[in-house]
Amino acid sequence: ATACGSPQDTASGGGDAAPVKVGLVYSQSGPLASYGKQYIEGFKAGLDFATKGTGKVGDRKIELTEVDDAGDPAKAVSAAKDLIGKGTKIIGGSTASGVALQVAPIAAQNKVLFISGPAATDAVTGANKYTFRSGRQSYQDVVTAKSFIGDATGKKVVVFAQDGAFGDANEAAVKAVIGGAGANVSSVRAPASATEFTPFASQIKAAKPDLLFVAWAGTTAPAMWQTLDQQGVLASTTVVTGLDIRASWPTFGAAGSKISFLSHYFDGASDTEAAKALKAKVGTVDLFHPDGFAAAQMVVRAVQEGGDDVDKMVKALEGWQFDSVKGQMAIRPEDHALLQPMYQAKLAGSGTEFTATVQKSLTGDESAPPVTQMKG
Amino acid sequence: MTNSVLEAPPARVSGEAVSRWRRVRPYTPLVALVVAAIVPYSTLNLPGIFEGPLNSPGTLQLLAICLVFGGLAAGYDLLFGRTGMLSFGHALYFAAGVYGTDVLITRAGLPLWQAALLTVAGGAILAALLGAVALRTVGIAFAMVTLAFAQVGAILVARDFGGLTGGEEGLPLDVAGLPSALVGVANTVNLYWLALAYLALVVFVVHRVSGSPTGRVLAGLRDDERRIGVLGLDPYRFKLVAFTLAGGLATAGGVVYCLVVSGASPHVTSSELTLSLLVMVVLGGPGTRWGPVLGGILYMYLDHRLTAFGASDAVNSLPAFLSRPLSQPLFVLGTVFILAVYFFPGGLTSLRSRLHPLVVALRRK
Amino acid sequence: MTVEPILSVENLSVRIAGLHILQGVSFEVAPTGVTVLLGRNGVGKTTTLRAIVGLTPRNGEVRGSVRMGSRGLLTRPTHRLVRDGLGYVPEDRCVFAGLTVAENLRLAERRGTAPAYDKVFALFPELDRRGRQRAGSLSGGQQQMLAIGRVLLNDNRLLLVDEPTKGLAPKVVTEVAEVLERVAESVPVLLVEQNLAVVRRLARDAVVLSAGQVAWTGNAQDLLLETALTRSLLGVGSGEVKA
Amino acid sequence: MSTVILLALTGLGLAALYFLVASGLSLVFGLADVLNFAHGLFLGVGAYATWWAADNLPGAGSTGFGFVVAVAFGVLAGALVAVLVELVLIRPLYSRTIEQVLVTVGLSLAGVALLQATWGADPRPFPRPAWSREVTSILGANVPNAGLLLIIAAVLVLGGLLAFLRFTRYGLIIRAGVENREMVTALGIDVRKAFTLVFAIGGAAAALAGALGGVYFGTVSPGQGGSLLIFAFIVVVIGGMGSVVGSAYAAVAVGLLQQFVNYYGTSGLGDLCVVGLLAVVLLLRPQGLAGKVAHA
């Protein structure tokens, strides 16, 4: 090989029959590894589904490159740059919100398509013209939560959330959605590192809310629920929270049956064609399988309509409606929000055996977040 | 009579070779710098070592990150290896650089050069202020006070006051106001050169300072602080100077890192980062000119590349009891440290002296 | 003399960090009395003693043989040697600064023998009085007393003592010399000492080291009487020996 | 009033947990002079071993005597791992503090990754007796039983450690050994054995903390040890390195401070106060509350 070249070379996309390079940057290791695993399983099932088992769009093969970001935005940015340098025009993945937020601008700067994965942060919606999302966002969770209290006017709602951006976003969304509907919203915040929750449980109890919205992620969640239960919070009010992956269900213990869950997805929440196809591939479907599945569908659509032209891909995705695992999905052209069904669920069971059942489902329009201004 | 025995006879290498080497030696860093600077013109493919050819953006990006950490480790060594101060809070000044630049550019809309200048000045002042307090303690207590300060920094970043830092999600850098030469994948090479310049600057400064009269005092402080006092020098002042300088260099590293990864994320505030700095320095060889640099580069390289290693086919084809742990990058990284301690005591740079007898033996042949 | 030596050192070589510090040192320690090891600063006296008790630093390398009776010492760990009756008083005292005097002594008690506290306290009453003081705050001389006292607490088969009178007041030097003299009646002592007055009083045999090698062995009193010999070996005229 | 009692008692429960983690750390740190970053790993080993035993070990279970057996197994496993670590990794490195830090950091990374590789990153429900999930009403406050269990365990461990240090020679040997290992051997003592023992005890204490922490949190996950470790370190330092009693005082101070500030102040202020407490204590008394040497 020659050993000389320009420092600003980047490979360019191939011709007609050349494979389409798709880069997936997600967590294979690190704290979100199990989310990442579901995502990639879902993606592969979705690719199979959308290409009817051929793995090809037209006669072009979809060539996947998977890169582990270990949840670290710096690693993800490096990986994205590497992929882009090698001529990749489509990047997906981002299990963590921080990763999604930092990869999105890279996509815009280099004019490649970025389809964010399970990352729930609202800020990905409308981040820029090249950024799409294949999962739900916090706002949709909150809208679903609102559906539990019917008429919100005059009701007292408390948000219990972690310090930091995730908590801020949830608190703001609740204030906008439920507060906007006439409820009186206040919040109790706790440090993400907290291990003892009695002070917060006492504060919540003292507030006597009609609805408690809990936004909590991480390994301390079981201790938190137990404390809320022990201090009688769960018995005294309606408590709503998001239903996490299956592995976490047993950790709710006895508290599980006392909580009203809003759910992005769980096995059996829908019965679509796509859901069947997915189930056939992965066995038990879990929270983030549908995100990967939808991402694959979007990739196939983008390649079909856009070829190697990213702007055409963007055009093809904007406003696109498709049937996915959860049912009817729609990509809102204004800000690329992914409108999708959401669910109310109940958990039953004991020990390690728990089952979730749908109480009610909301359509994509019912759970739609407000339109945001596209930033770039 | 005593000395003839005690001073080991210098290993007799052919005199000519030695003197030629002596003449060339001072220029080796310069040669290394030039080689590093022209790396991006090479399309050399090193399969297994880098994902793409040397001039591909992915490789350059990885190298840029490695170079920044090489510089960071060299700066930390000014404290740890050369002055003997064990600070567990060095990440704070690096993070101040990263977040300072990001916030000033993204939130306040300052142009890059202003943001960078303000940040570095701010970081140095912060180091001077906190150092002035922390240096009233010594030893483990000093380590813990610095750790506590850094922890406050981490909590402040995570709390996301006024939405300034983006909390755990971090803050992507707004590139609209940046010079276009620093934006976009095709310009990764400029970031690489920037990182290289940073590394060269730190190495130069650290080398210069440790060879200066002040550096001599710092080396003395490492051994015996009381004695320095009795010699008529104020230990506190010298330690504060070293602390401030190291803090300023770390902040400058943060500025460059912010540009390289185009954003800030709370990883950089964690106490683990300081610990990794320590690991880098020890891995390379504390108190040596190139040890910390090599340690930093190697550490970051492993940290980034092991994720690829874990996912590689070679690992996946192993039986589960091997492939499962091996696909955990941290497992491999941790194991590498442990092995490094046993097989390279004194750090990578001690390899040369350890291999020296071998080299001599070979030359004799 | 045809008596079996208690300790015989043969061809002992020590290298530390590439420096050849001892180069084939051989000598014997008689089963009674004091054998003194002499030499200028840095010739390797301390290195010899430390090699015998197995305390050569990690980056050092020891060759040759050291035997006590029929047993080789070099392969055995220090604590076993000491438990078997090899007492060592190090050059820089090495008292445990953070422990009290009493704790320092308690630590030195060996299993199996009853510690002779009365003997030690009779010799150094200071140690009794300062039982609760931290050893690190003792004066230099007091630390030296503690270091010697620690070893005398137990019965020993051989004592290695490195410059025991360094830093002691003249009166205490005399006392320590007396103690060693008495001890040496029952236990042989290998002594490193710079104070030639003490040497003159105690030593029976002498070994003179020079540049990592044995320069002279023989009767100590002979050595000190021969002006020419002392001058060439120790750099001092015998007239100056009397301090 | 009942709020104050509730906060005080749960704060003490938290303090007990901190103390359990810190006691082993303090022992190893203060006596053997090893800044053991792998302590979190011992914690994880204890927790996972207990979790594993409850389901798989004959005679062990999640209730009654079976639970005691499971915890005992976890503690044993923690002690064993600690002994192995000491023998294989730490022993060749005594008096090389920085290398020890490096090895224990490496170990904590590798060990936690290994736990994750084996049992996954997600929290697993922890086997525990039903009563541990319930509350006891004390003066109108519903105090979680798991917290009370922690308090009892902490008091027992404190007593046990004090007895060990006071009534055996080991405390002495180890304190001396930290200053000058060579000299201890030159007094005829096998100092290595004593150090191994300290590690075993430290590991056992950590493992107990892991097991009871599992009961308290209701789950076990690979990273659990690491997150407790920071506070444990703070407790050790505030208390004074190596002073077990100091650690106990410091743990109580930290636990109560966190609990009350979190209730009466704004969130996150608790953590800041703890860090502030650390800084203030160190600046006023650099050797920590209870002096710097290991006086039981």
Place this chain on the structure above:
Amino acid sequence: MLATHGLTWRIGEVAIVDNVHFDLAPGEFLGVIGPNGAGKTSLFNLITGLRRPTEGRVLLDGEDVTALPPHRRARLGLGRTFQASSVFGSLTVRENVRLAVQAHRGGSMKLWRRAAADREVAAAADAALDRVGLAHRGTALAGTLAHGEKRKLEIALLLAGEPRVMLLDEPMAGVSAEDVPELVAVIKSLTGDSGRSVLMVEHHMDVILELADRIAVMHHGALLACDTPDTVMANSTVQEAYLGEAL
């Protein structure tokens, strides 16, 4: 030149140094003797500022320096050696002395100069090493020196600082008999006409007798006597408490 007024240092009830008054004239050589634990080293620590006295004052050139930290006193020309050698173990012997020279000459806070380029410092350092007979060990790491060699280095460090008042704490302890006369000569050359004053603790009586103009005797923290060598040696208390029967 150097004087103390009622210098006292107590730990709890015990006075380690008890109400010590003395005066050191320019060019004077004052030997300090006393039993082990009499408080000699402690007195040095009080004078150099490593410890704060409970009562009393330290005067240097008539000025009260009791409140100054050690480095300020050193700047005023107060130098000392330590009883337990405290050299910079990881620096070479030569670097050790250069550091001391540089500390004395000023310019230590120069971050951007090349230290090695300062010929004057190097020359002064080599001269100091030469005087104590350590020149041949210049490149050895100070930490690996044999005991006696460290003692010599201690003195070289002191010489390098060219102090006007020197405090020597048992400089001869552990120095081999052969080297004692040489070191004595070095120390002797320090005083005399140069106007420097010396305070020296030493248990080698012959050395003290050879060098000292006056001898101070400490006992239980207090100054028992401070007089000419002959008078002191004739003192029966000194004989009994300190000298004992000579060997």
